Amino acid sequence: MNLNKYILIVAGILITLTSFSQDYLKPQEYEIGPIFIDGADNFDPQAIKAIAGLRQGDKIMIPGEKITQAIRNLWEEGLFSDVQIYADKIIGDVVYLKIALQPRPKLSFFTFSDNVSKKEADKIRPEIDLFSGKTISENLVNTTAFKVRAFYIEKGFYNATVNVVRKEDTLIANSEYFFIDVNKGNKVRIRDINFYGNESIKAGKLRRAMKDTKTKAIWRLFKNSKYNRTAFKRDKNNVLNKYNEFGFRDARIVRDSVYLINNKNLGIDIVVEEGSKYYFGEIEWVGNTKFRSGYLDTILGIKKGDPYNKALLEQRLFMSEDGRDITSLYMDRGYLFFNLTPVEISITENNHINYQMRIVEGKEARVKNIIIRGNTKTNEHVIRREIRTKPGDLFNRNDIIRTQRELAQLGYFNPEAFQVNPIPNPQDGTVDIEYTVEEKSSDQIELSGGYGAGRIIGTLGLSFNNFSTKNFFKKGAWQPLPSGDGQQLAIRAQTNGRFYQSYNLSFTEPWLGGKKPNSLSVWLNHSQFGNNFKRKDPDYQGVSISGFGVGFGRRLKWPDDYFTSYHELSYQYYDVKNYSNIFAFDDGYSNNIAYKFMLSRNSIDNPIYPKEGSKLTFSAKATLPYSFFDGIDDYSSLTSQERFKYTEYYKIKFTGEFYFPLSKDKKLVLMPRFGFGMMGAYSQAKGISPFERYYVGGSGLTGINQLDGREIIALRGYNDPQNNQGVSSALGDPIVAKYTMELRYPISLNPSATFYVLGFVEAGNTYTSFNKFNPFRVKKSAGLGVRIFLPMFGMLGLDYGFGFDKLDPHSNGYSNHNTTIKQKGFNGVLHFTIGMNLGEL
Structure with a gap:
């Protein structure tokens, strides 16, 4: 009870006592007669009597404790600014009481001074919890001012003052409104943090232990230097924890002080007592x-x-x-x-x-039941086959952690909402394990239009990542498509009429047979482009490309079960008629029959925003060595079409990417990546195939280009190779090297819209031969970018990169690019990207 309230209660009691013509030293008993209520028209009289604890017919001593308690009871309700109880009249031994009340005013509304922005006001309102009809008290006024000032102190306005002015509302009886006048003052930053008494640990190390209380510095991007009382209290504990790490478990902070150096800067002094080392x-x-x-x-x-x-x-x-x-x-x-x-x-x-x-140690616990909750779309068997904890197995916490990763890799569930609840059964030494998942959309749609070569190109792509062929002919399963069995189906069409058409279809069953994680993939594609004439027309000029492939993947158990292998047999047929500047020949055909092997180890924790883990991949792709048995020793007399009727080559690639969390919450992530690729020929006389070569530059948006199997690899800060300005030769190069370093930080990890920013440095180059290969002779760049993942559209991004090096003479963009470098010292390019790793090796 504050002093003002105490004084008012005492005054009320004195007024009450003086209203009775009675000898105070000789109390007399009365019977309470009718009780009258005055001044509280908006309150229920019976409720007021009940709160006071006075009832007609009761016996009461006057003077006495019961009247005093009645006044105290009414005061404690906080509804009245004045409470008096006195005898209206006395007839014999019956006293007629009157309770005189002065109700506190009600709040009708509140408003802020003009220097409070709408955004700030919206954030303050929930904190102060004011509403129309709330009873006004001095405590409410003081609390409101304190909370508003605390809000601005948290924002760095340490000198902020707040005055809550009460004004009468003439439109509503006994009502007032608040005018909250805010004077923010200058924004105050922490300039100095001084430690005293620290003999064993340097002040710099103690300052670094303070995670959220920092001095101002131009290099501090993710931590500002505003003073926050809650954060400072937490950081003082961090200082003591740092002492504990070095054995000073009795260390304590004797005192601390926060003071103004000037109207823009704060100083903090912390005096420590280290104690003995243990x-x-x-x-x-x-x-x-x-x-x-x-x-x-x-x-x-x-x-x-x-x-x-x-x-x-x-x-x-x-x-x-x-x-x-x-x-x-x-x-x-x-x-x-x-x-x-x-x-x-x-x-x-x-x-x-x-x-x-x-x-x-207790008994060994075995898994009894596996319980799955939250899967509204994905069939239960798809989840169960990824779960490492099987009924009858010994309980293994590492298996639970691994299960969480495997379910996250599916892409069907929100990794931030994943929950595991072991339910022990001590009676029989078993444990039930409950997995709770939250479904998220994994299907994607691509609907876009573009303008190129004087024509409009339209694209429609559909990717169904949780498809079900088993339910294809079930009428009730089409909602809107049969789903839930974890199969992937992708369909994509691109056209601008007769000039260009491209169709792609792929299907993957990740658990062929349903018993083991052996995947089967099938893909088909067909593309054609020309001069708008039909193929039978004698004036037709164009290219037709058709292909298909079958792949088989396995999850390995050795060296560990993060490894997978993949085998693929593919066939690509190129048919060229009177069309130049694309292939090594203008008229003819070529067959590309190839076998591909891939060995990969993937321990990344999350496919959308990885925070830790790595991915290493070795791949090899080769055709048959036709030159060994075609009986031709001299290819110089053959045309390009005859030489490459059956294209031959071998390719080897090795890539790696790693994720290292740099902050305690694992949000700030460092991602280094590297990749090397080389392509060779079986016969020096026949030469390296013109197909399947490497092209470096730009965003790598096209990924693997189906024109001739070329691989277009991103190098931000340099131009796209399809614009005749790339880093590589006009017909591509057989060797490539690339290095990337990214620093990522998420703005939102919401599965419906994951958004993060990044800074990057990278370098790469292609080489015309092994003699010219030098992994350190690369083209360097740096820049900034953003990524946003929308389940419906996949990963989208924008990067702005600066290229700093001149291109080699063999490069397709040699002259244009180098002119820019000479003039500016850099080449700035804005890149639009689609997909997670498109454009990488």
């Missing part, structure tokens, strides 16, 4: 039968004499990110009911802390 002493294991004490010491990794670090000890005992902890050791072997209690048993004179690790 060390780990003897560590004794008790109750362990599964593992020897020496092996547990090795897993723990803490030796006698190491500086005492409680956080490290708890991490190694209970939960380490790399799985190196005692609890994981037991739980990965079925000991779900395992319990470990570290107990400090003594501290020696030289500050060595001796521990006894008390272990209760």
Whole structure:
């Protein structure tokens, strides 16, 4: 109870006492007669009497405690600014009481001064919780001013002042409105953070331990330097945690002060008392039968004499990110009911802390039931086949973590909403495991139009990533398409009429037979472009390309089950009629029959925004060595069409990408990537095939171009090769090298619209022969970009890159690009990208 309220209650009691002509030292008993209420027309009289605790017919001592308590009861409701109880009249031993009340005014509305923006006001309203009809009190006024000022302090306006002015509302009786007058003042930043008493740990290390309280600096992009009371309190604990890491477990902050240096800068002084340094002493294991004490010491990794670090000890005992902890050791072997209690048993004179690790191993738990919830679209068997915890198996926490990754890789569920709930059954030593998923859209549509070569080109593409052929002929399954069996079906058509048409169809069954993760893929494509005449017309000029392929993939168990292999047999037929500047010949045909092998290891945790893991891929593609048995020694007399009637080559590629989280919440991610590719010939006389070559430059938007199997590889900051300005030769090159480094940060990880920004540096080049190959002679660039993933359209992005190097003389864009470099010192290009890895090796 505040002082003003206390004074008013006392005054009310005194007024009440003086209203009775009575000897105060000789209280007299009365019977309460009728009770009258005055001044509270909007309140229920019976409710007021009930709150006061006075009832007609009761006996009451005057003066006495009951009147005092009645006044106190009415005051505590907070509805009245004045409360009086007095005797209206006394007849014999019956007293007629009157309760005189002055209701507090009600709030009709509130408004802010003009310097408060609409955006700020919208954020403040939920904090102050004001509404029409709310009873006004001094406490409400003070609380409102405090909360508004706290809002601006959080925004960096440390000098902000707030005055809540009460004004009478003449339109509504007994009502007032608030005018909240805000003076923000200058934005104040932290200039200095000073530590005193820190003899063992440098101030710089302590400042770095403060995650959210930072001094202002031009290089600080993700942490600003505004003062936040809550964050500062949290960071003071971080300072103590840093001391604890070095063995100073008695360290404490004696005092701290936050002060204004000037009207734009704050200073913070922190005085610490380090205390004595402690060390780990003897560590004794008790109750362990599964593992020897020496092996547990090795897993723990803490030796006698190491500086005492409680956080490290708890991490190694209970939960380490790399799985190196005692609890994981037991739980990965079925000991779900395992319990470990570290107990400090003594501290020696030289500050060595001796521990006894008390272990209760419990029974080995086996998985009994697997429960799946939340799958409204995906069939249960699709989820169950990815789950590593099988009924009857020993409980294994690592299998649960791996299951989470495998389900995320499917792309059907929101990885941020994935939940696992082990349900132990101690009576029979089993555990039920409940997996809860949240479905998200995985199908994609591409509907676009473009203008090129004087014509409009339209594209329609559909990708169904959770398709079901089994339900294809079931009428009720078309909602709008049969789905839920995890198959992938993609259809794409592109045309601008007779001049250009392209059709693609692909289908993948990821679990052929339903027993093992063996995938079967089939694809078909057909493209044709020409001069608008029909093919039978003698004036027809054009190219027709048709192909198909069959692929078989397997998940391997060795070296580990992150590895997969893929085998593919493909056939591509090129038919050229009177058409130049595309292929090595103007008239004729060529057959491309090739076998492809791919070995890949993928431990990336999330396909949309990976935070950790890696992906390494080795691939080889080759045709038959026709030159070994075609009986031709001299190809110089043959035409290009005759030489490449059956194209021959071999290609080898090796690529890798890695993801390293740099922040504690794993949102800031560093992604390095590299790739090498080479193409060779079986016969030097016949030469390297003109098909399947590498083209570098631009956004890599076209990925693998179906014109001649060329691979167009992105290099931001340089122009696209199809514009005759690329890094590579006009007909492509047989060798390529590329390196990329990206720093990524998400703005939103919502599965319906994942959005992140990135900065990149990259370098790459192609080479005309092995003699010219130099992995360090590359074209460098840097820039910024954004990516947005929409389930319906896939990954979209914009990059602006700056290329810094002149192109080699063999490059298709040699003259134009180098002219720009000479004039500006850089070549700036805006790139539009589609897809996750299109345009990469």
